[in-house]
Amino acid sequence: MKLSQCQKLIDAMIAECSRSMRSLRAPRHPKPYFISYLVRDSRALSLGARYGSLYLDKSEHRRACYTEVRVGSYGYDQTSKGGLDETQEEQESQELFELPLDTDTDAFRFSLWRLTDAKFREAVARFHGKKSRDVSFLDQNRSLASFQRPVAAKSKAVDIKVQPFAAVDVDAWRELLKKSSLIFKKYPEIKHSYIEFTVEQMTKIYVNSEGVQRAWQEPVYSLHAYFWYHTRRLDQEHSVVHHVASLKELPTLKELTKQIEERIAQYKEVENGESMTSFAGPVLLSARTAGLFLHEVVGHRLEGSRLLSESEGRTFRDKVNQKIMHEDLTIYDDPTMKAYGGQTLLASYPYDDEGTPSQKSLLVQRGVLKGFLTTRSPLKKTGHQSNGHARNQLDERPISRMANLVIESHSKNDWAMMKAKLIEEVKKQKVPFGIILLDVEGGETETDAYNFQVFMGQITRAVKVYPSGRERYVKGVDFVGTPLSSLSHIVAVGEESEVDNGFCGAESGTIPVSTVAPALLMSSLELQAKIPSKITQYAMPLPWF
Structure with missing residues (x-):
């Protein structure tokens, strides 16, 4: 987006925001005290190839607006439970957040007018619903204000940073995908595969009734090689994925095909591995696996919006300045970091989705809980x-979410030392073996008060380690556990950290995140059986075999 186009939209947003603050009224109902617009102008490209041929070739320009209208006052408005209970389903505003793609001022303001009016009526209805509930039900947060008043800004109220995005050589990427997707043809074990390249070049424009104007950009480039390894002894889907903020970091054709071949070779070994159904004992988590573990176990539970909802378990609410994990771990979240160890971080931004300047937030210091991720x-x-x-994906209310979560190690244990410590733990506990979790595909956690406080990680590669040091691949299990118990079982921390860029889904949508973490040794972690495959083998082989 050109700077002139951006400024034209900002002027229209300011005009409509000011008009609404002056005139948006309904007799005998509370009036707006705060209005904001967050416009997302996204230009996306999606390419996909399978077995040497393109099957996906699409470009898209989309413009959408998250509009916030708060009625009442900073002390008491329509919001509750940190915004976690709000849903846009069956709301009129859900059908109105898409904006015109041209910069015609009248068409743009017409869309903002309709959206603002719908948001106002929804806010008034929620306000009266909240007042009505207060008559019969105790609000544990009644002593807290609903919204932080504006504070003297350390940064400019007006900050417009828009420049041309990096050019994408679409033809070159089409050829790379077609050539790299041919690699799967030589493997009869691979029953389905594709390679996709996606680009999202996002410009965000934020304006509010407090006089704040911001514009910034958040690009994401992704290369995703998927394959389904399906034989009589192993049924496993896997992806080799690269999510980056700079095109220069994506692998070349040679590098990508090498990564795919190495991963398939590893799965051939997994196929011949031993099947397991359960385990509880010493486990060594690789850096990437440890990052997922701490993202699910700690990260989501330190999202401050969850402390405002009695429907949440609020595991760490009363544990500030108490030790919650190993003293060799310090955790902070820093959206201002653009890279770590020479690799770009996906969740870097100058302002969050409430227009607040991003900042480094200390969460855990030497194992002691220090704070939470917060919004206004x-x-x-x-x-x-x-x-x-405060972050959201599209039209959901922004809640506190992780960005660049960094787990800092104060240890000097390299990988060889961590494996030696695992074997020591096996001998100490007098158990036949320990487990090393080498790679995971994803995870999830439950934070609701009415549900079990558990987490789960999907294991793709793991090995048994015997007291002699001998290793053997195992298959068929995922790791599970409960937060406080699992954290208490961390007995050693690795030195080297690894970056894992990806996406995280929660109440405010699916957003880019980055995790930087070292390896962890746990004296005990539970593994449970995966859901067994129920898919039979194909009646005929692939056409070229």
Whole structure:
């Protein structure tokens, strides 16, 4: 987007915001005290190839707006439970957040007018619903303000940073995908595969009734090689994925095909591995696996919006300044970091989706809990300040979310030393073997109060390690556990850290995140059986075999 186009949209947003603050009224109902617009202008490209031929070739320009209208006052408005209970389903505004793609001012303001009016009526209805509930039900957060008042800004109220995105050589990427997708043809074990390249070049424009104007950009480039390894002894889907903020970091054709071949070779070994159904004992988590573990176990539970909902378990609410994990671990989340170890981080941004400047937030220091990720929804009566972690995907209410979660190690244990410590733990516990979790595909956690406080990680590669040091691949299990118990079982921390860029889904949508973590040794972690495959073998081989 050109700077002139951006400024034209900003002027229209300011005009409509000011008009709505002056005139948006309904007799005998609360009036707006705060209005904001967050426009996302996205230009996307999707390419996909399978066995040497393109099957996906699509470009898209999309413009959408998250509009926030708050009625009542900073002390008491329509929001509750940190925004976690809000859903846009069956709301009129859900059908109105798409905006015109041209910069015609009248068409653009017409869309903002309709969307603002719908959001106002929805806010008024929620306000009266909240007042009605207050008559019969106790609100544990009634002493807290609903929204942080504006504070003296350390940064400019007006900050417009828009420049041309990096050019994408679409023809070159089409050829790379077609050539690299041919690699799967030589493997009869691979029953389905594809390679996709996606680009999302996002420009965000934010304006609010407090006089704040921001514009910034968040590009994401992804290369995704998927394959389904399906034989009588192993049924496993896997992806070789690269999510980056710079095109220069994506692998070349030679590098990508090498990565795919190495991963398939590893799965041939997994296929011949031993099947397991359960395990509880010493486990060594690789850096990437440890990152997923701490993302699910700790990260989501330190999202401050969850502390405002009695429907949440709020595991760590009363544990500030208490030790919650190994003293060799410090955790912070820093959206201002653009790279770590020479690799770009996916969740870098100058402002969050409430227009608040991003900042480094210390969460755990030497194993002791120090704080939470916050938005402008106060967590305490006085002195609350957002640390810039309000995030959403599209039209969901922004809640506090992780961005660049960094787990810092104060240990000097390299990988060889961590494996030696695992064997020591096996001998100490007098168990026949331990487990090394080499790679995972994804995970999930439950934070609701009415549900079990558990987490799960999907294991793709793991090995048994015997007291002699001998290793053997195992298959058929995932790791599970409960937060406090699992954290107490961390007994050693690795030195080297690894970056894992990806996407995380929660109440406010699916957003880019990055995790930087070292390896972890746990004295005990539970593994449970995967759901067994129920898919039979194909009646005929692939056409070229």
